[in-house]
Amino acid sequence: MNEILPDEAAKRLLQRVRDRSFRVGVIGLGYVGVPLALAALRAGFDVLGFDINPARVSELNAGRTGIKHIQADDLAMAARAGRFLATDDFSRLDEPDGLIICVPTPLTRHREPDLSFVVQTAEAIAGRLRKGQFIALESTTYPGTTEEILKPILERTGLKSQKDFYLAFSPEREDPGNLRFGTASIPKVVGGDGPEALAIAQALYGEFVVQTVPVSSTSVAEAVKLTENIFRSVNIALVNELKLIYAAMGIDIWEVIEAAKTKPFGFMPFYPGPGLGGHCIPIDPFYLSWKAREYGITARFIELAGEINTAMPHLVVERLAQGLDQRFARGLNGARILVFGASYKKNVDDMRESPSLRLIELIEQRGAQTSYHDPHVPIIPQTREHGGLAGRRSIDLAPGTIGDFDAVLIATDHDAVDYKRLVTEARLVIDTRNACERHGVLAANVIKA
Structure with a gap:
């Protein structure tokens, strides 16, 4: 079989988005990951969710979100239909077409960024990364994180962004308990490492949020979220x-x-x-x-x-x-x-x-x-x-x-x-x-x- 060229791989992913055969992977099933998974499920995508907490995994597979303001009905139906599965088995990271990272980015006691969860997640993905996958980071962080931290870890595999896989940043905009605005009704800022990554990010998020807002780079997208909260x-x-x-x-x-x-x-x-x-x-x-x-x-x-x-x-x-x-x-x-x-x-x-x-x-x-x-x-x-x-x-x-x-x-x-x-x-x-x-x-x- 002839090797798929990067532009052809991107076209294949875009087609899978359009026909809903694109399988979404969500890493980190908390206040950001669960609403995102639900939005993707409601738009017709199958979702494989990853979390390091086995108790959390069991709870979600039983159709319970564990978060009071997030309704569990759609999640329970999707789990019963085989369209949603949560797992703590990170060897399955190569199964989804796209992986969306929703892990915490806290501060240390000295008010310095603690990117340990992002780094550990990137290393786990690198262990199973395959050609043609799409990776998006949603965790709030400083401008340059996607380019300076996430990308180098993934490229240690020998695979290259913009050639072998597609990398993007799209900041979460969750407001827990807000009955007026949820994941699907909040415009989504997207920045890609290259035009193909941006196109895939726009296409995927555009299927389950009201509007995508493209920006010129992942660093700009990272700066947007910080600006909003500052x-x-x-x-x-x-x-x-x-x-x-x-x-x-x-x-x-x-x-x-x-x-x-x-x-x-x-x-x-x-x-x-x-x-x-x-x-x-x-x-x-x-x-x-x-x-x-x-x-x-x-x-x-x-x-x-x-x-x-x-x-x-x-x-x-x-x-x-x-x-x-x-x-x-x-x-x-x-x-x-x-x-x-x-x-x-x-x-x-x-x-x-x-x-x-x-x-x-x-x-x-x-x-x-x-x-x-x-x-x-x-x-x-x-x-x-x-x-x-x-x-x-x-x-x-x-x-x-x-x-x-x-x-x-x-x-x-x-x-x-x-x-x-x-x-x-x-x-x-x-x-x-x-x-x-x-x-x-x-x-x-x-x-x-």
Whole structure:
């Protein structure tokens, strides 16, 4: 048989995309990988999913996502029909026509990029890479990662990008719990290592997302995602700082924002909080500030925003201590505090980088006892930075329970909370999300923080 030329191989992949015989491989079956796999399944593609956690693999093969806001019906149907399979057997990486990498990219303790998951995944792919495969990285990272880290590892096999395989970067844009926008309804930025890779990325993603947005390189695509999250980080830092300034002046930042956002141009509302959470905003900006140092540039704006946002849990705890002192002439030492909400945002069970965990640690360092209540998080899972909190359970709110605590700290503003009952029964409420007022509950024992 004659060897397929690179352009012919690309055409074959494009045809397989069109006729849905293209088999999609998703590596990393979490908050990004599962929604992506579901979008591909709904568009008619078969999906082979890879994860290093055998328990996770078994859960998904049983038709359960394990993520509350992600419906499992389509996944269960696809698994029963043989169109979806999860596996921890990475020797099967040569089976899919395309592999999409959705693994974590955390920070080290020194706020430097930790690309170990990307590197390990690339090495696993390299062990099974075959001619004609398409590889896309979705994990958020600094500009140059695909070209400088992923590509060289894959090319150690002797196969070459743009000749033997096709390499692309397409940043994930997931927003857990967002009922308005999901994977399929969010435009997808795609950058390819060469025109064939870009064409395949556009064709594949274009079959299961509303729109593809091609850019000139993988580095540009990587920069797009960082820019989106840095924009949010900087603006959140701004309103967090404004909150402190206005509070000193006796001005309510929430009232200011509500009035300001009536302007139909030139203003976009961002809201203060107890600290940043989720896998993106607390982490991604530091990928760029770290990379900038390679070029002799100090990303002062990004670093300052990070400092402000990182300080917010400490400021909330200080406000809590002041509230106890002013109301009951006592500090945090020996106090009993109930933290409302453990997930990083409302109405989801996502615990990644949740500021609630840091708040609990800081409160207990001041000598207080803490319990937490979260209807979405019955037990705190193991985390990289807060391992000592793993296994703690959400308490039930039986009648009289709330009043047993010296103060309630609202860290996450879940909708499934009776805020009227909370405020009525609590001795003191520290509200970091303006949840009480937004639910129409105004009382003298509520302090905004």
